[in-house]
Amino acid sequence: MKQLFLLAAVICFGVAILKFYSARMVQPSAPKPDKLPWRTLTAEEAKARLDENEDAILLDVRTQAEYDAGHIPGAVCLPNEDILPDLPLPFENDAEILVYCRSGRRSAEAAQKLTELGCTNVADFGGILDWPYETTTD
Helix, strand or coil, X not given: XXXXXXXXXXXXXXXXXXXXXXXXXXCCCCCCHHHCCCEECCHHHHHHHHHHCCCCEEEECCCHHHHHHCECCCCEECCHHHCCCCCCCCCCCCCCEEEEEXXXXXXXXXXXXXXXXXXXXXXXXXXXXXXXXXXXXX
């Protein structure tokens, strides 16, 4: 009986030590904005890029229903969920791609995916909620 009690105590002590050290381990964090493999822009900077480069691709990564309800003129809808490694992208890897969504979360995810797929000129300017310019439902 003493041996069983001793074994249980050793196991409990071992589990406690593992929990303590695993809680103290440094968890990987998301890349810092200044270390991202893509650029982040303000809405104003994105508008200037679009005005300067008519070949820039304006990518709306919201759902088709969200896009249909209102989007930035000239935007192309490619939902974030549809950016997959096994599907070809409808543009060249070196094209300037300006990405937005509703609030900025999906556009950051899409920018990450696009750079992982080999796109070299990606910029994320957050969400349409921060876009102070014209929108359309056409």
